[in-house]
Amino acid sequence: MISIKREGIVLEKTELVFENEGVMNPAVVKSGDLLHLFYRAVSQGNHSTIGYCKLDGPLSVIQRDSIPILSAEFNYESHGLEDPRIVKIEGLYYMTYTAFDGVNALGCLAVSKDLIHFEKKGIIVPTITYKEFSELTSSKRNISSKYFRYNQQNGITEKEGKKILLSDKNVIFFPRKINGKFCFMHRIKPEIQIIVAVKSLKDLTPAFYKNYFLNFNDHILLTSRYDHESSYVGGGCPPIETPHGWLIIYHGVKDSIKGRIYSACAALLDLDNPQIEIARLPYPLFSPKRDWELEGEVNNVCFPTGTAIFKDTLYIYYGAADEHIACVSVSLSGLINELMLNTTKNDN
Template sequence: MELATVQSTTATKHGVILEKTERAFEELGVLNPAIYQNGNSVHMFYRAAKKGNFSTIGYCRFEGPTTLVERLAEPIFSPEYIYEIHGVEDPRITKIDDTFYLTYGTYDGLNASGALATSKDLKKFKKKGIITPKFILHDFTNLIRKHLQNSSIAKILAFNVERNYPLAQMTIEHSLVWDKNVVLFPKKINGKFVALHRLFPSIQIFTFEKKSHLTVDFWKEYLENLPNYLVMEPRYEHETSHIGPGAPPIETKDGWLMIYHAAEKRDKGLVYHACAVLLDLENPQKVIGRLTKPIITPEEYYERNGYVNYVVFPTGTAIFDDLLYIYYGAADDKIAVASLNLNDLLTELKQNSHENDI
């Protein structure tokens, strides 16, 4: 049985730190930034949206957690291929050894997938292509069919069927299963890259040695055994729609700390929150602790009013002294930051260690 717990950890909000400009590539909004911290410098790679909701990735730099000192007037990363023609979205960034790895969402107007790019200097990125499974709905259904008695797998299929239902048959035949929010761990585990991703509505994990190993056969075997790769499912009142990886996990002595997003169904639409979970260092598929309440919820005007109302969407973090700064898209058209004591958060997560005690 689960033990009753009282959660006290919530973040202190520091407000909006980046807003849209009159520049064409970011006149609709700026949101959902990737963060790389180098000492006192915070490098931010943010999704920039222009009219029509076509996205590129812009760049700016902060000294300390909130002081803006540099901002490029043009995108640093733009669509090049047909599968990303409508946008490159929601980046996350990690550094492993001497290479930066940028994961991002691709959108062609119909399909959303997860892709990877690399860089040595944070200025030029080399695209490596899509790294998530690419299967049309019919093929995907066949691969997971034997697991449809599993409620989590049934929900994944139901979402994709519902998404495609209004489409013409010709379009459905070219519609892929959505796979978004790919986040890489900032180090290899047992010699392999480790990534989290989100086949709606849950969070799954996959590992690989090289990008070239992510073949059709790799993903066929993966999907045929999909329940084996489940990390977390929606569980609490603020997660009644879905959850997804947020910022890249942070290695601590207590485990991998991950800030993730959760969407709550309400009468007027979805409400997005930022939440926290602690994963095992050696086996990050194992949940050590998970808070029962959000750490950031959309209560401020700038979080409740924007391109999409009631959105807190965390995608990056930085640490200054003992404070964890969480950078997030607010109402899908501006970027805000909040902070909380890292040690207090870890202590509370360990006290909420009943995740698998059912």
């Protein structure tokens, strides 16, 4: 069993209005020995913006902005910008985040050349209702019944004057094009799905997504397999390219008598065809154990969203109990070796 080191809390909430309720779930990008963290900052009333801080090395904060770097501008994000992730592809930074309008939570994209000025590209996931989703996927006999349980909203189709759409979160790009095409993960509960072979993001049209849902089973990437992820799984950190495959740090959720428990999990995907799962840890990489993970705005949460590599050490940054940003470290080579001892037969 691979061992991890808890490095402790990296960032806490402050008295500043935009982050006085909590900080969590950072996007992380490395530049030399510096780290740029773009984190979810929560104000009173559960309104989120994206804050920014800079680290020298993996753990030392040397700069922290007193105002958000990104905040709500459009109706689709009027109640918050949540859980950013970031990668750099061909000289351009792609930051994805979840936009919340008070009713719907949908994956969005913003791009930047300098990590200072970001251009919002809007919602990039499908904007369909559960009824439309159900109709498009109804011919797929093997689709999990959990999709009905998590997404049908008890038959309610409208709330606060807004149409209820299928929730689609955790949009995470692979950090390079694969065979010349964009590839990203997203999550419609209870599984992680993948979108591959998109030459241009302009190709993500309603017609594209209609065909996507007609062949929905082909796009399911990871589904629950072990006890610690028995309720559902969701995306975590951007994929890390290794000689053995794409290392995926994701989150798994288990319902318990104490409520839901969020753990960090690890899997390995094929480099040329990331729809092929090579290996998966049969146990959590790490789960809530420390006080700051067990109790907070939401108890029992370790929610990984960003990583940085220093030599052979992988630092994983995560939201702890929806209140703090914390970090663990692990040997990268050791983690890959452990995964290769737990290869899986791909079912696709």
